[in-house]
Amino acid sequence: MISLTTKNNGRFGIPTALILLLVFSSWGPVASADDGVDSEARPEYVPRGTWTTSFDDFIPSTGKPYILFEEDQPVYSATGYLKQAWWAEGSPGAEEASMRQTSGRAAKACNRHLEGDTTTVPGYGGGTVGVTVERATNSVAFMVQDGLSLSSTVLSNWESDWDNTIYPILTTYFGKDQGNGIPEPPDVDGNCQIQVAIISGDGAYGTGGYFNPGLAQYREIIFVDHADASLSWSKVILAHELQHLLHNAADSQENLWIDEGAADMAAYLCFGASSTLTGHSNAWTQDSGISVRWWNQRIADYGGGFIFLLWMADHLGGGPAIRQLVANTQTGAAGILTLAQTPPHTAGFILGTTF
Ligand SMILES: [Ca+2]
Numbered sequence: 353m354i355s356l357t358t359k360n361n362g363r364f365g366i367p368t369a370l371i372l373l374l375v376f377s378s379w380g381p382v383a384s385a386d387d388g389v390d391s392e393a394r395p396e397y398v399p400r401g402t403w404t405t406s407f408d409d410f411i412p413s414t415g416k417p418y419i420l421f422e423e424d425q426p427v428y429s430a431t432g433y434l435k436q437a438w439w440a441e442g443s444p445g446a447e448e449a450s451m452r453q454t455s456g457r458a459a460k461a462c463n464r465h466l467e468g469d470t471t472t473v474p475g476y477g478g479g480t481v482g483v484t485v486e487r488a489t490n491s492v493a494f495m496v497q498d499g500l501s502l503s504s505t506v507l508s509n510w511e512s513d514w515d516n517t518i519y520p521i522l523t524t525y526f527g528k529d530q531g532n533g534i535p536e537p538p539d540v541d542g543n544c545q546i547q548v549a550i551i552s553g554d555g556a557y558g559t560g561g562y563f564n565p566g567l568a569q570y571r572e573i574i575f576v577d578h579a580d581a582s583l584s585w586s587k588v589i590l591a592h593e594l595q596h597l598l599h600n601a602a603d604s605q606e607n608l609w610i611d612e613g614a615a616d617m618a619a620y621l622c623f624g625a626s627s628t629l630t631g632h633s634n635a636w637t638q639d640s641g642i643s644v645r646w647w648n649q650r651i652a653d654y655g656g657g658f659i660f661l662l663w664m665a666d667h668l669g670g671g672p673a674i675r676q677l678v679a680n681t682q683t684g685a686a687g688i689l690t691l692a693q694t695p696p697h698t699a700g701f702i703l704g705t706t707f
Pocket residue numbers: 538539540541542543544545546547571572
């Protein structure tokens with residue numbers, strides 16, 4: 353049994369005993385297409401021919417469970433599924449996304465979404481759905497599918513969590529200098545915001561959210577299933593999927609064990625430990641012969657990746673070290689080795705070459 357520490361005023365201070373908690377649950381995945389209302393009358397934001405994939409073959413329980421708070425029922429990210437499907441087709445649009453990101457942010461005016469703006473987004477089961485911006489800040493637009501509503505309490509909490517915690521911490525750890533001298537997300541669509549689309553998904557639990565790498569050449573967007581948006585810990589979905597967006601923008605081919613480990617670390621950096629996160633971690637410490645480099649959908653794989661990423665952050669220079677790893681387009685162990693040889697930490701702690 354290892355012990356993690358929880359975040360305290362920006363430092364890792366209070367030791368927390370870890371408790372192994374593995375919750376298994378099963379249910380039938382329910383896919384539903386919802387074409388929304390009035391979407392035909394709006395400009396098509398995502399051009400026809402854009403890579404997309406069906407969720408028909410996605411079994412949520414094979415996805416990546418979010419680290420949970422105050423909830424026994426697992427909810428899953430579909431990003432790993434989308435990413436593997438996207439890779440299998442040769443990562444369509446990756447080159448265009450990279451080119452547009454490079455020229456997309458520096459010294460440009462922001463044409464931000466305002467509350468009440470309408471647009472369309474790809475629907476969960478296919479097609480497009482109309483959405484309306486319900487809340488907007490300098491760095492995010494929360495857009496709710498037409499015909500659905502999300503309570504102002506949830507929206508206010510998300511707005512506050514995003515501006516005060518999620519956005520500043522995640523850009524520090526996973527952002528990239530887009531030409532303004534500070535770590536930022538990309539902005540290919542010129543609004544200086546991340547779109548968070550709350551749309552009809554597969555109903556309560558199951559899939560909770562995702563980032564679709566096929567859309568990265570057109571917009572910065574992450575998705576949350578409306579049926580899961582009101583869960584008390586749903587802010588974790590925002591942190592997890594924003595990490596996937598940022599990591600993809602810098603290094604779209606990175607191995608899933610690093611990307612998912614970083615997504616768990618993102619939620620931990622924002623919101624501290626949870627019973628699920630400690631469960632993932634202890635699943636690995638109790639069977640540490642399992643390679644952290646091997647992704648096989650075991651609970652220990654999640655824990656191993658998370659612990660390893662956090663260890664590197666702690667020893668090799670915090671945010672700048674992780675940003676260096678994320679920005680390096682070498683994948684898997686090669687990227688780790690490069691960081692180990694040239695860490696930004698001033699103490700010059702170097703790992704060696706035998707990873
Ligand atoms: Ca944007």
